[in-house]
Amino acid sequence: MSDRKKRKLSPDSPTAYTDIQSALARIKPRLNGKHPDWISVRSDLLHLSTLAEALSKHRPRAKREDWSHRADDLDREGVALWNASVVQRDVPDDAYRSVSAALRLAGFRLIEAGMEHKPGIESLIHVLQLASKAGASLADVGDLDLAAGVLGSAAKYEDLLRAAEDPQGENAQARARAVVLYYSSRMEAAWGEGNTGVAEFMLEKATESDQYLSLLTPSDRRTLAGKMLGIGKELLRSSTQDGPGGNSARDSVKWIQRAFSIIEPLEDALDTGDGHLRRSILRSLSRAYFLSSTQDPENLSRAEASLQELIDSVDTSLDHSSVEYQQLRWMRVAILKRRKAPHGPLLEAFRSIIDHMEFSEGNITDILQELRTLGHDHSLVTAIHLHCLQRAFEAQNSSGLVYLDRLLLSLIFHCSKDDDNARTMQQLENALDLLDSKDYELPKIPTTACLTLLWQFGDRHYHAKRWLEAADWFLVGTHRVFGSMSQISNPKCLRKAALCYFQCGEHAQASAVIRRCPPTDAATHYVALLIAAHQGLEDEAVAAVHEMVHASNFNKKMLLLATRLANESGMKHLLLSVLEALLDASTHGKLEVEAEAVTLVRCIIRLILRMMSEPGADSTRFVPMLLRHFTTALSLVTALESKQNTAIGTKEVSWLWRTAYNTAVQGCSEWDNQEDSVSDLFDISRQLLEIYLRFPVVESEAGLHVFLINASFAGAAGRVFASRHRAPSIAAQEVSRRLRTERTYLRPKNDLYSRKSDHRKAVAQEVVACKNRIQKVFSTTGALGEEDVRRAHSFLNILSVFETEIACQLKTWSRVLEVIEETARTQNVDLGTFEAVTDILWVEKDCPVEVLFAALEAILHASLDRAVLSVEKFSRWLRAICTILLSRNSAADRTKAIGYVEQAVGVLQEHAADDDPQAYPMDERHWLMGTVYNTGIECLHASYLDEAKRWFEAAATICRFVPDGEARSEKIATTYTQLLARYSR
Template identity: 55%
Template sequence: MEAAWREGNDGVADFMLQKITGMMVGFWTFQELTECTDNDQRLPLLLPRDRESLASKLLEIGKAVLKSAHQTEPGAARGKYQTAVKWIQKAFAVIEQSEDVGAAPTLGNLKRSILRCLARAYFMSSSVEPGNLDRAEASLNELIDTIDSAADRKSPEHQQLRWMRVAVLKRRKAAESQLLDAFQSIIDHMDFSEECVTEVLQELRTLTQYHILVTSVHRHALQKALEAENDNHGRAMQNIETAFACFNQAEYELPKIQTTACLTLLWQFGNRHYNAKRWTEAAGWFLCGTNQVLASMARASHAKCFRKAALCYIQHGDFAAASAVLRRCPGNEATTYYVVLLTAVRQGLQDPAIKAVRDMVKAPDFDRKMLLLATQLANESDMKPLLLSVLEALLETLANQETHEIHTEAITLIRCIVRLVVKLMGEPGANSSILVPTLIGHLNTAKTLIESFHATKRSTIIAKDVSWLWRTAYNCAVQGCAEWENSEEAVSDLFDIARNLLEVFCASALTDVDPELYVYLTNASFAAVSGKVFALRRRLTHTTAESSVLADISEDIATCTKRIQKVLDGNKLSIEDVDRARSFIHLLRVFDTEVSCLMKDWKHLLESIQQVVQSDPGGMDTFEAIADILWAEKDCPVEVLFAALEAILHASLDRMSLSVEKFARWLRAISTILLARNSTSDRTKAVGYVEQAVAVLEEHSQNLQQEMENVYPMDERQWLLGTSYNTGIECL
């Protein structure tokens, strides 16, 4: 049955349904529904759970058809409404035959659901089948009779059914007595809140032609209000509304003095209920202060009344009511946004709370003390993103103030913010793409403030802050190296910040600086430049680098080299640390060569090569790396390549630290360039290099057991032989 229905085979689905239920397909009145079960001989044999399953399936199909009919054009909806009614009728027939309906809660709930949908289907199809209005009323009457004795008879869901009955009666133009019974049923089961009473009054406005009915409903509502548990409060609210209604009908507005007196009384009563923790009653008194009769003081009082009422609903736990009241608050006031913040925090809603903080800061009447309260609120509720937003807003309030005390407070705030960001970064699922830039931004702000302290020679008063900040930036950068993907630039920024702060800390120290700090200084400086070079390499795989970017990196490399060399010249490192720092300088020269090739700055490259040649003897790896870079660079001029190879080769021979294979390759390249020039001096120079090669060949050919890396390559030997012989013939 279900498969046929899903495929659109309604005839097959109906046939299968007949096989299941043994019923004739047709359309029944409500009375016929209860009589048709006598013809059924199969259903009583089913177990209750099977009947419940069958009825649920029929109801599901009926509801789907009803929804489809509601979304169809009116002309095509008639047949679908009839089909929906048919399926839901059959569901009711199946469940009605169960003797366990009263005893089994699930069957009882299912029956009510079927009746509710059946009534809705009848009501929606009444436009094409007027007779269905009577059937809808009958279904609703039976359903309401069952829920009036239920424990949750006042639930909003049940109230909707009573309102549906009113809609049915209105559409079929029922007698006033029937409408009165329907309204009385609603009033008997409703809470006398402002919202519920307003709903009844608005509905009565559509029935102004029934004067007796409207009067009777008002009288019944008043009587029930007086009989409510809070009799005095209900009567007071009614009296106030009646008095205000008289003024409104007369279009009279109270003057300011009288309005102030009324508002004072309303607030007194509201505060009494508030202090007694009668939240809804207190809210009612505060909301009375927003009546149009008191409009002469609206600008000063209405927002205050709405906020106080919202606080009452927050205490009561009715956050929907609190939000509704706050939406009625006039103007753009910071206090209102604070109450909105409180509502969001009580519900655990991070994003609305953060938005409320931002709106509050932008309000004209914003007071910084509100952020201090918001900080405490966010901290108590353990909402770290909200706390971060509040602290950032608090920091922004100090941005335009230039006193030293404010700067000190700002640095303290930044420490709190940085510590919080680091905690958020350590949580599972943290969004590093947002948190890392946030961390860098606040550390940069701290760096700017600290540099201003240092410029005025007052950095000693914040020495502890500087120490904490540079260590935090350094540790985060180290963590980023291990955990963050494609974040070379961010890591470089953090190392740069750590290096800047560390320099200020060392420069302002009153005692001797711990040598270990200079180790961190060289590490941070070198790591920052390395990250920028790595980021450049990754960028070059997708696009070309701008000349300004290359120039900046080249300058950074030069500055870093000078900085590390200055530390070396100051003899502030241990022997082990000196070796590491020198290795940094060698690598920086390799980076410089790489960037110079990208910039096509061959003049600077030649100068750099001379510096490499004159450097300490520990840079053979540097020589080889530079030579490899130039050899692979297609645009490198021959004279630059020659000068580099020649200088590096001489330096290698002087230090006796170059492998024989590397020597052979580079000597071949130098000799080839010299012979290509074909001048007398170049040929003479080439002969000298060949003689040097022969000397190396003789030296390393004596021991046949040498490792392969120290054996002169065979192809190079053949090249030496052939080139020497051919060049000699040419010269001859």
């Protein structure tokens, strides 16, 4: 250290005072500059304070005139520096705050240096206040050493002030203010140094004397309480860092309690500053009580009482909805939760928060997050949600409606955790009814979110096999609040609920629920199918299948599942309906699907045949169904063959034609009045067999052509029989119609006759086609056995008879002649064929003679040519032919007639014996003899001598085979001779 610093400065020495003046000269201009160097200014101020402090320690003890003048200068300069610090006190620059504290320090030291040796009480009060304030400023900027030095000086003045006499008490209040200010400054400085003991000691000193406290002004009280509150808040902040087990919260209680005791007498003051400070102290005190309640449980009740007092004062204020006051309400919730308060107080606390809050994202989030911690009290959380929903509708400018979806989602999520499902459903219903009572409908996006959550919880119950609970969750989704998505969501909710009831066996309730669904979706009908099937209601199940396949969103997989269901339930009619629907869906697809349809139709046919075989089965119901599916099979097989598709195999076609054939054969004996259906089956079998025969792999199979012939003939024959049965019915209808027409005086129309004629023409064409097919088989194959050939020829003969019959009904006699000629040209024609043809023509009154004659000639020639002769029939046929020929009475006809007579004579000669079983009938012999004799006489009269000769010769021969023949022969010979002699003249 230099010699100058080491030597003592004497107040009489001009150097000390001069140094102070020099320092002031450097400092004052720089304080008024625009951009001063605060660091340098502060250094000079600290140096000035050091000089002034040294001077104050060695100022003159005796009053001298020159010193008095210097003391006044020092005091004046000190006051100027102090005032400069006050002017710049509110500048936010941290560097200047240090300069301001240094100004106060320098100002105080200058005033102290200029103070008289034995100051009065007023001077002591003034200098103590300055020292306390300077120390507080230095402590505030972190200059703790300087602050300690100043406050050490203040302690000396505080002792002097206490000892100073004030008999009249004129300075009592000022002295109290100065002393308390000193204690509080020492308290703050010690706290800043971390000296907790000194700080608490100064707290006790500042608050122990009621005499001093009673003399403080409201402003002094607020300042003192604010300092104590600040320390208490620091302790609270540190308590959150120390954790719940720290002692800081407990220590803060003492500081904040003292602050409240200081401010409490000002409760009735009108100054709003007091009210704010008081509420701040109560808020901090409540928090301190709350945080320290882990160590002192009684503090929890104190915290609640403090907070309730504070909230009561807040609710009466004008700004009761501020963020600060909301924090108080939240603190009350925290206190109530910690002391595990019952339902009522917690609900009221939350209602207070909700009633005073603005609806915003942050506030709603705070509410919902807090409610998550109260999940154990379901009724409480639900009531809070409901209150929040109610208040959302009452918020200004409808600001709360934006958050209805969040509140509703939170409520749904909370209710999902309640084990009491009935209570859960009631709570959800109350919330939704609240929205509905406000005529509010959720938009689509929030509705989708709520429904997704409802379905999620419903599915959770469903998978846990709590089906009734799951149904309740799904049915909540049908509430009118979700109307914006009802067209899409309601059917889904109802179907899910119906499935839940179905799973638990509540089929009646499931049916009631599914009936509420609109009948437009296939899934709805599928669920109805499930329910009906398990109820055993087969008719309802079948109806559901029919509705399902025609509804929207139909998927063929539904039918596959329904097939399994019907099979497991043993409902054949349902299975049949499902298979038919599946077939309809498959027939509109690609070739591969058509191939699958062939397999499917086989299953259907097999099922129908099984159902027909059951006792009491109604064939009239199943036969058309069976015929329809065989027709479908034929069309599928034909389409696949035309497209040269190899997806279909020979086994499928073989099974189909054989089944159709066997079924038709069975129908011949078991189906009443079903000739057309049997014929259709035979035709389908024949067509399938024709396709089957075109497969290369079946060329070597023998006997298939026999089935082809049989099926073709049976089909045609069946149509003829059906036509015969239909004829009486049509005739009866025609008579009935004629009677009705006559009653209405209208001319009858020929519609029935036209329809009957058209049908017979179709049957005739079918018969012709059948004959052509059989003949084609003869021409294309040589694999038929002898017996098969005979049977095939017999079929042709029968078909010729059928064709004759139909031609007679149609009056197409030219076609009858053609049939007779075709039959006559056939080598293996049966004589019975001509007999049948002749019998048909014989009874036809409209049959032309030439047609009947042709038939008779054909049968007669056939009898003679094939030596298959029934003499009785021959005699009658001959009689008919001769009658026709002689009635014409032309030379050619008579010549042909005498030829037939001569053939008859030949037959008569062979079969004249009485013991011959084929003996020529006696009446025919008499007719033959009389006709021949009379015709001969007619020829003689007509001068046809040659013809007459043949006739008389035949008559003479016939006479030998009739009774009294010889006499008749002589008479004929005599008559012939006489007549011949007469005409030869």
